Amino acid sequence: MDLGELDGDSTGRCRLNSPVPAVCRKEPCVLGVDEAGRGPVLGPMVYAICYCPLSRLAHLEALKVADSKTLSESERDRLFVKMEEDRDFVGWALDVLSPNLISTSMLGRVKYNLNSLSHDTATGLVQYALDQGVKVAQVFVDTVGPPDTYQARLQEQFPGIEVTVKAKADALYPVVSAASICAKVARDQAVKNWHFVEKLQDLDADYGSGYPNDPKTKAWLRKHVEPVFGFPQFVRFSWRTAQSILEKEAEGVLWEDSPTGDQEGSGRIMSYFSKGPRTHPHLPHRYFQERGLESATTF
Amino acid sequence: MERSDEAAVEKCRIHLRPGTLRDAAHATLHLLPCEVLVNGPAPVERFFTPAIRQGPDGLEVSFRGRRLRGEEVVLPPGLEGYVMVMEEKGEVLLGKDFSEGSSKLREQQGLAVPPEALERDFDQFIRATASFSRFTLWGLETIPGPDAKVRGALTWPSLAAAIHAQVPED
Numbered sequence: 276m277d278l279g280e281l282d283g284d285s286t287g288r289c290r291l292n293s294p295v296p297a298v299c300r301k302e303p304c305v306l307g308v309d310e311a312g313r314g315p316v317l318g319p320m321v322y323a324i325c326y327c328p329l330s331r332l333a334h335l336e337a338l339k340v341a342d343s344k345t346l347s348e349s350e351r352d353r354l355f356v357k358m359e360e361d362r363d364f365v366g367w368a369l370d371v372l373s374p375n376l377i378s379t380s381m382l383g384r385v386k387y388n389l390n391s392l393s394h395d396t397a398t399g400l401v402q403y404a405l406d407q408g409v410k411v412a413q414v415f416v417d418t419v420g421p422p423d424t425y426q427a428r429l430q431e432q433f434p435g436i437e438v439t440v441k442a443k444a445d446a447l448y449p450v451v452s453a454a455s456i457c458a459k460v461a462r463d464q465a466v467k468n469w470h471f472v473e474k475l476q477d478l479d480a481d482y483g484s485g486y487p488n489d490p491k492t493k494a495w496l497r498k499h500v501e502p503v504f505g506f507p508q509f510v511r512f513s514w515r516t517a518q519s520i521l522e523k524e525a526e527g528v529l530w531e532d533s534p535t536g537d538q539e540g541s542g543r544i545m546s547y548f549s550k551g552p553r554t555h556p557h558l559p560h561r562y563f564q565e566r567g568l569e570s571a572t573t574f
Numbered sequence: 575m576e577r578s579d580e581a582a583v584e585k586c587r588i589h590l591r592p593g594t595l596r597d598a599a600h601a602t603l604h605l606l607p608c609e610v611l612v613n614g615p616a617p618v619e620r621f622f623t624p625a626i627r628q629g630p631d632g633l634e635v636s637f638r639g640r641r642l643r644g645e646e647v648v649l650p651p652g653l654e655g656y657v658m659v660m661e662e663k664g665e666v667l668l669g670k671d672f673s674e675g676s677s678k679l680r681e682q683q684g685l686a687v688p689p690e691a692l693e694r695d696f697d698q699f700i701r702a703t704a705s706f707s708r709f710t711l712w713g714l715e716t717i718p719g720p721d722a723k724v725r726g727a728l729t730w731p732s733l734a735a736a737i738h739a740q741v742p743e744d
Contacts, residue, residue, distance in 0.1 A: 286627060286636070378639030384715055474620040503616035505638045508625060512639025521638075527611035528638055531714060566726035 285319075285470055286375045286508060291461070292368035293359075295407045299366055302328035303412035306404060307450035308397045310417070311343065311458035313389070315485030316514040317492065318466040320377060322370040322393070323458035324400045325450055326409055331364045335449050342446040343455040348463060355460045358453060367457045368403055370396050371465060374511045381513035384532055393419040398432055405433075413437045415451045417444040473507045475499075487516035500524045587697050594701040598656060601704030604644075605724060606637060607714040632717045633710065644712040645719075650728055655706040661699040 306326035313320055327335050338357050346354070358365050372392070380387040397416060404411055414433065418425055418440050426440035441447060445455040466485065471478065479498060483491025496517060499506060502525050510517050558564065604622065626635045626644075633644040649655055711718045711725075718725075 286625065375636055375639075379636050379641035382639045383641065472625045474624060476620075501617065501621060503610055503612070504621040507621075508636065517639075529609040529611065530640070531607060563730075565723070566730060567723035568727050568730060 285373050286472060288370060288372045288376050290368065290370050290403070292403075292407075293362060293366050295409060296327075296362060296364050296366050298328050298331075298364050299326060300408040300410060302330055303410050304328050305332055305413045305415070305450050306401065306409070306411050307444070307448055307452070307454040308400065308414065308416040309343075309445050309451050309455035309458055310393060310397075310419070311455065311462040312466075312485070313393070313419070314487075315492075316487045316496070316511050316516050317482055317485035317509055318374055318469065319462065320372045320393075321458045321462040321465065322372070322396045322400055323367060323454045323461065324397075324404060325358070325365065325367045325454040325457055326404060326411065327365045327450065329412060332449065334361065335365060335453060338453075340449050340452040340456060342443075342452055343459040345446075346456070351456050351460050351463075354453075354456050358456070365453070366404075366409065367454070368400055369457060369461050370400055371461060372396065373508070375508040378508075378510075378512040381511075390420045394425060394428065398429065401429075401433060401436075411436055414439070415444050415448040416440045417451055417455070418442050469509055471507050471509060473504075475507060487514060493520075496520050497524065502526050585696070589697060589699050591699055591701040594703070595656060595705070598702040598705040601657060601706050603655075603657075603706050603709035605647075605709055605711050607642065607712055607718075608637070608640075633712075635712070637712075641715050642712040643715065643717045644710045645717055646708055647711045647722075647725065647728075648708045649706075650732065653728070653731060655709070656702040657704040657706070658700050659703050661701060 304326045305328075306324055308322070308324050310323070311321045312318060338354060338361070340354055340358075343351055358367070377389070377392070380392050381389060397419075401411065401414060411433075414429065414436050416425070416429065416439070422440045422442060426438055429440060430436075430438045439448075444451040446452070479495060481491065482495040483489040485492055487493070493516065496506065496510065497520060499510075500520060505512060505521050505525050506517060512518070512521075559569065563569070602618075602623075604618070610616075622635065622637070626633055628634075629643070635642050635644065711722060713719075713722070
């Protein structure tokens with residue numbers, strides 16, 4: 276699998292895909308959707324679709340694809356190679372979401388949570404297959420969040436397609452297992468060959484599994500805190516683990532939309548009942564207020 | 575409240591070291607839409623600069639996991655920007671600069687020495703550490719645009735000059 280595009284710029288998202296097998300444009304196809312790297316605090320999240328004609332599903336099953344989590348890395352790599360060999364009837368596509376994209380989405384002024392991001396990415400990949408001319412008849416999706424509402428949403432989006440959203444779909448449907456293998460192989464490669472945007476000194480490549488509860492991952496995060504910038508963009512800033520390390524070990528940062536605790540005391544309702552003259556701060560002319568200018572009395 | 579603030583302000587006299595304006599090297603500056611609660615050096619060249627991307631409409635980067643969008647701001651004609659720092663109070667009277675300085679030496683060092691004697695804690699010196707004629711202005715998720723406060727602030731010096739200028743008597 277060539278992740279060259281991702282290596283080039285790891286700050287956004289990128290889509291990779293196999294050529295569309297000619298038979299998939301003629302015959303009704305079954306399509307599976309799964310993801311890898313949803314939980315880790317490090318690295319990208321990878322969404323994958325895998326599809327083949329309904330008439331060839333037995334061939335895909337014969338490869339003995341299974342839930343990627345039950346397979347070793349070498350087994351996954353072997354199965355991915357097998358799928359590449361069957362490219363005359365098996366197609367796939369990936370959407371690689373960089374940790375920077377995940378952080379900036381989740382920490383946006385308008386919060387874009389991981390479930391919505393996941394749903395939209397999955398929807399985008401199904402649409403991509405349709406746009407490529409794949410005759411999608413059935414879609415199987417490993418659920419993110421409650422399966423019923425997710426299924427209803429996808430069904431509404433794709434009225435002509437039979438949509439099934441289930442927990443553990445990656446273990447139940449071979450085409451979802453195949454998608455989970457594509458996703459996991461890509462995620463492992465992306466993490467292994469990660470190109471840091473930053474110019475880091477003595478970078479430690481031993482970051483463990485990337486899961487927040489892995490002691491190795493936690494130790495790596497602590498070691499790579501930068502007091503002003505926080506972490507390299509390889510880290511998902513929106514994860515609680517990352518944020519609590521920053522709270523303790525990095526400098527504080529206030530944004531214009533940061534929640535402020537007790538604002539100016541004069542605005543509190545009790546101030547109207549207090550004795551003595553109310554103090555009105557002397558405000559400068561509107562010209563200065565609008566330009567953020569204040570007169571300085573100290574340096 | 576305001577009155578007590580004023581009472582707390584220590585009066586002081588600030589002197590500029592003019593030579594430092596001449597020697598100040600050009601610096602690349604970024605104005606972020608947030609306040610970092612510390613003053614000091616930061617590895618901007620290693621963490622921030624390499625992450626800046628030229629997007630379809632303007633510059634893009636992220637800071638602490640938040641998306642920023644930026645644009646270049648060029649100072650209005652006639653203005654030059656300087657990064658100024660105050661010298662430590664103790665430096666005023668200490669040192670070769672003044673105690674033993676002949677006026678010739680002072681001239682060489684480009685120091686403007688006030689005619690009055692310097693007083694500890696009252697006289698302070700400010701110096702330029704860098705100069706700039708443009709900087710990158712960043713907004714949180716949106717391009718700051720023409721209405722950005724700092725753009726307005728840059729119009730003040732010319733207005734100030736106009737309203738403080740001598741009006742010729744007719």
